[in-house]
Amino acid sequence: MNFLKIIVKLVKTKEFSIFLGLVFLCLLLSLTTTTFLTRFNMAIVIRQVSFIAIVALGQTLVLLTGGIDLSVGSIAGLSSILGTLLMTSAGIDPFLSTFLGIGTGFIFGLINGLFIAKLRLNAFIVTLAFGEAFAGMILVITKGYPVLNLPAAFTYLGQGMVGSFPVPVIIMTVLAIIMIIILHNTPFGRNIYAIGGNREAAALVGIKVENTIMIVYALSGTLSALAGLLLTSRMNAGQPTIGSSWVMPSVTAAIIGGTSLSGGEGTIIGTIIGAIFMGVLANGIVLLKISSYWERVIVGVVVILAIVIDLLRHRKRPKM
Amino acid sequence: MNEIVFSAENISKSFPGVKALNSVSVNIRRSEVHSIIGENGAGKSTLMKIIFGLYTPDSGELYSHGKRVTIDSPLAAQNLGIGIVPQELNLVPNLSVKENIFLGSQPMSHTPYIIDKKSLKEKALTVIARLGVGIDPDLPVKALSSAYQQLVQVARALAFGADILIFDEPTASLTLKETERLFEIIHKFTDDGGSIFYISHRLEEILTISDRITVFRDGNYITELSPKATTKEEMVNQMVGREIDQTQVRRQYSAEGKPVVLETRGLTRAAEFENVSFKLHQGEILGFSGLVGAGRTELALTIFGYNRADKGDIIINGKLLKPRHTSEVIRHKLAYVPEERRRQGIFSLLSVRKNMTFPILHEFCHKGCISGREEAALVSDFVTKLNIKLASQDQKIQFLSGGNQQKVILSRWIASKSEIIILDEPTRGIDVNAKNEIHQLMKELAEQGVSIIVISSDLEEVINLSDRILIMHEGLIKGEVSAASTNQEEIMNIALVGADKE
Numbered sequence: 001m002n003f004l005k006i007i008v009k010l011v012k013t014k015e016f017s018i019f020l021g022l023v024f025l026c027l028l029l030s031l032t033t034t035t036f037l038t039r040f041n042m043a044i045v046i047r048q049v050s051f052i053a054i055v056a057l058g059q060t061l062v063l064l065t066g067g068i069d070l071s072v073g074s075i076a077g078l079s080s081i082l083g084t085l086l087m088t089s090a091g092i093d094p095f096l097s098t099f100l101g102i103g104t105g106f107i108f109g110l111i112n113g114l115f116i117a118k119l120r121l122n123a124f125i126v127t128l129a130f131g132e133a134f135a136g137m138i139l140v141i142t143k144g145y146p147v148l149n150l151p152a153a154f155t156y157l158g159q160g161m162v163g164s165f166p167v168p169v170i171i172m173t174v175l176a177i178i179m180i181i182i183l184h185n186t187p188f189g190r191n192i193y194a195i196g197g198n199r200e201a202a203a204l205v206g207i208k209v210e211n212t213i214m215i216v217y218a219l220s221g222t223l224s225a226l227a228g229l230l231l232t233s234r235m236n237a238g239q240p241t242i243g244s245s246w247v248m249p250s251v252t253a254a255i256i257g258g259t260s261l262s263g264g265e266g267t268i269i270g271t272i273i274g275a276i277f278m279g280v281l282a283n284g285i286v287l288l289k290i291s292s293y294w295e296r297v298i299v300g301v302v303v304i305l306a307i308v309i310d311l312l313r314h315r316k317r318p319k320m
Numbered sequence: 321m322n323e324i325v326f327s328a329e330n331i332s333k334s335f336p337g338v339k340a341l342n343s344v345s346v347n348i349r350r351s352e353v354h355s356i357i358g359e360n361g362a363g364k365s366t367l368m369k370i371i372f373g374l375y376t377p378d379s380g381e382l383y384s385h386g387k388r389v390t391i392d393s394p395l396a397a398q399n400l401g402i403g404i405v406p407q408e409l410n411l412v413p414n415l416s417v418k419e420n421i422f423l424g425s426q427p428m429s430h431t432p433y434i435i436d437k438k439s440l441k442e443k444a445l446t447v448i449a450r451l452g453v454g455i456d457p458d459l460p461v462k463a464l465s466s467a468y469q470q471l472v473q474v475a476r477a478l479a480f481g482a483d484i485l486i487f488d489e490p491t492a493s494l495t496l497k498e499t500e501r502l503f504e505i506i507h508k509f510t511d512d513g514g515s516i517f518y519i520s521h522r523l524e525e526i527l528t529i530s531d532r533i534t535v536f537r538d539g540n541y542i543t544e545l546s547p548k549a550t551t552k553e554e555m556v557n558q559m560v561g562r563e564i565d566q567t568q569v570r571r572q573y574s575a576e577g578k579p580v581v582l583e584t585r586g587l588t589r590a591a592e593f594e595n596v597s598f599k600l601h602q603g604e605i606l607g608f609s610g611l612v613g614a615g616r617t618e619l620a621l622t623i624f625g626y627n628r629a630d631k632g633d634i635i636i637n638g639k640l641l642k643p644r645h646t647s648e649v650i651r652h653k654l655a656y657v658p659e660e661r662r663r664q665g666i667f668s669l670l671s672v673r674k675n676m677t678f679p680i681l682h683e684f685c686h687k688g689c690i691s692g693r694e695e696a697a698l699v700s701d702f703v704t705k706l707n708i709k710l711a712s713q714d715q716k717i718q719f720l721s722g723g724n725q726q727k728v729i730l731s732r733w734i735a736s737k738s739e740i741i742i743l744d745e746p747t748r749g750i751d752v753n754a755k756n757e758i759h760q761l762m763k764e765l766a767e768q769g770v771s772i773i774v775i776s777s778d779l780e781e782v783i784n785l786s787d788r789i790l791i792m793h794e795g796l797i798k799g800e801v802s803a804a805s806t807n808q809e810e811i812m813n814i815a816l817v818g819a820d821k822e
């Protein structure tokens with residue numbers, strides 16, 4: 001009886017509908033291709049998804065407060081370059097350098113948060129502008145050349161395996177679990193939902209709105225930097241272009257997973273399923289030998305479809 | 321007597337839980353200023369919104385020059401020559417005066433989609449000349465004082481060719497001189513054959529400007545008064561009525577020997593309230609009476625640390641506070657239950673349980689994580705104690721009735737063991753049963769030593785509930801009365817008549 005109730009409740013969630021979509025997409029691909037459901041292909045998909053998913057975790061927090069972070073890609077790139085320069089030019093221990101690189105992401109995110117929370121500036125324009133500045137800094141520092149000759153120890157992060165799982169996938173999973181606990185079981189997580197749902201009411205129950213928002217942007221920056229360094233390690237080179245294409249997919253994963261752009265609504269599970277869905281979609285385009293030029297068109301249309309379907313679901317509910 | 325140009329017959333209108341208008345009839349004659357007075361919620365604004373096509377009545381008829389009409393939009397009202405000068409300024413600040421006057425009805429040139437700028441300016445000058453004031457039509461509206469902005473609104477109504485104008489509290493933000501100027505314009509307008517519905521809380525003005533005064537109370541037509549024969553006292557009596565609900569038992573309380581838990585000294589915040597000093601004693605229920613816009617909510621938000629005071633002191637339990645954030649005040653066991661529940665009180669996307677526990681989350685935290693079991697136990701406790709009607713704790717709060725939502729918010733602050741609770745319009749829009757329960761709860765809290773401030777525009781509520789009442793008007797404390805020995809007339813007199821004497 002109780003079990004049945006839980007099942008019914010589960011089926012009614014937004015996350016479940018995107019999960020169904022994912023199952024459908026996987027079925028379709030395993031029927032139309034011979035290569036999709038192979039261990040080799042699955043490993044590729046899940047590893048690719050893991051980088052974006054880590055960025056999307058932070059993006060979800062930001063979206064939950066009613067903001068948006070358009071600088072995730074630039075922060076990933078700049079922090080990776082700084083981290084790799086520390087281990088090559090400065091000769092600092094690779095693990096310490098990685099840690100410091102992630103730390104720069106925290107600082108860049110904090111700068112975003114400072115302008116958005118304290119000065120009450122619009123998140124869209126602040127992160128767009130800082131994103132541009134950070135992207136510019138990458139070119140100033142690297143002049144467009146990759147940072148090469150990375151220490152061998154560093155490559156374990158992106159290329160190593162634990163059992164049959166790639167390290168980035170393990171990291172993503174652990175972070176997702178931590179994030180779920182933060183959002184559901186800590187006052188900080190509650191406050192994020194409260195601020196996104198009703199900022200004025202949040203201030204009136206004593207929530208420190210500004211501080212919370214700053215921390216959220218700092219976390220988004222931190223996770224972006226981590227994802228950037230993981231990919232750098234995977235590619236064994238500090239490419240200036242790392243992360244440059246991550247803004248759209250990080251927002252997309254969250255939105256497809258049911259996070260509301262106006263804040264206060266969304267879950268980590270949804271975002272992870274959303275990220276996997278987008279990863280499988282991209283993989284499918286390759287496997288079905290559709291011209292990769294079409295990929296962005298398809299992604300764009302899928303996102304529009306997802307938000308229209310969500311809108312229609314909302315319309316059906318009783319209006320208050 | 322001039323002929324009737326417009327009339328509303330047997331108009332009724334209900335909103336969920338309230339009968340805003342109960343079969344009222346009013347009419348207006350040519351060249352007449354017809355004032356409508358009543359307390360907050362008497363139904364005067366609702367009627368004006370029906371005449372201007374913002375609401376549709378549930379029943380009743382409207383007649384323009386004796387002909388039955390339907391007014392289902394402001395455009396329909398404008399086509400019948402009805403214009404409104406709303407209480408709140410409704411202009412586009414960055415556009416010029418002339419563009420604001422003709423917004424939506426710009427004169428067009430022969431080229432399609434292009435505005436005829438020359439004709440726009442000429443027409444604007446003609447309308448401004450009718451007002452008899454010198455306003456440069458090229459200035460952006462934001463460069464004008466609020467009085468002149470008000471005149472631009474009048475000009476906009478005139479530009480539509482309105483011959484019936486509705487003024488909704490036009491003088492609320494005007495100085496004495498500006499008000500006189502406005503009256504000249506009103507006289508000129510009526511001399512030219514126009515008619516005016518005039519709504520104001522300033523009784524002195526009503527007596528000066530009106531040809532006829534209609535009194536509303538609780539959605540009902542009460543009486544019609546002649547400004548030549550009536551007095552301010554009579555107007556107040558008619559607005560308030562005489563019946564007072566005697567079902568509630570007055571509690572016995574004496575502040576003698578009780579410590580002062582909250583005090584303000586000369587508290588001031590520009591354009592909101594000025595030099596407010598009062599004391600609240602332990603276990604006391606202190607009422608704040610006054611009309612909407614008297615500065616009571618603003619005062620509460622400043623004490624609560626949401627806004628910062630320009631001048632003056634806030635002292636809680638003998639400690640001087642300069643709160644920069646609500647959390648500092650909450651730590652001193654002060655709570656605020658806001659006026660607008662939906663906008664400031666509830667988190668509509670979250671469950672009842674999460675809504676209730678925000679200020680006390682730390683109490684359920686073990687090693688940083690919230691214990692769901694302890695939280696649910698506390699919430700279920702309050703659901704029983706306060707008789708909150710819900711399907712489950714996990715139900716979203718937005719699906720509860722207003723009364724039950726308010727009980728959840730109250731639980732929030734009772735659970736956090738608040739010693740001082742400020743309630744802002746605690747029972748507005750709440751049904752009678754829940755209202756009585758909330759009143760009972762407040763009295764019980766006071767008996768337990770909690771000190772309570774009640775801000776309410778409902779005079780009956782303030783009188784029945786409070787031990788002592790402070791009366792505010794336009795940002796100032798106008799007087800203090802003992803609830804046991806006062807009545808509604810006295811309070812309204814202190815607020816309105818007292819204010820007019822200045």
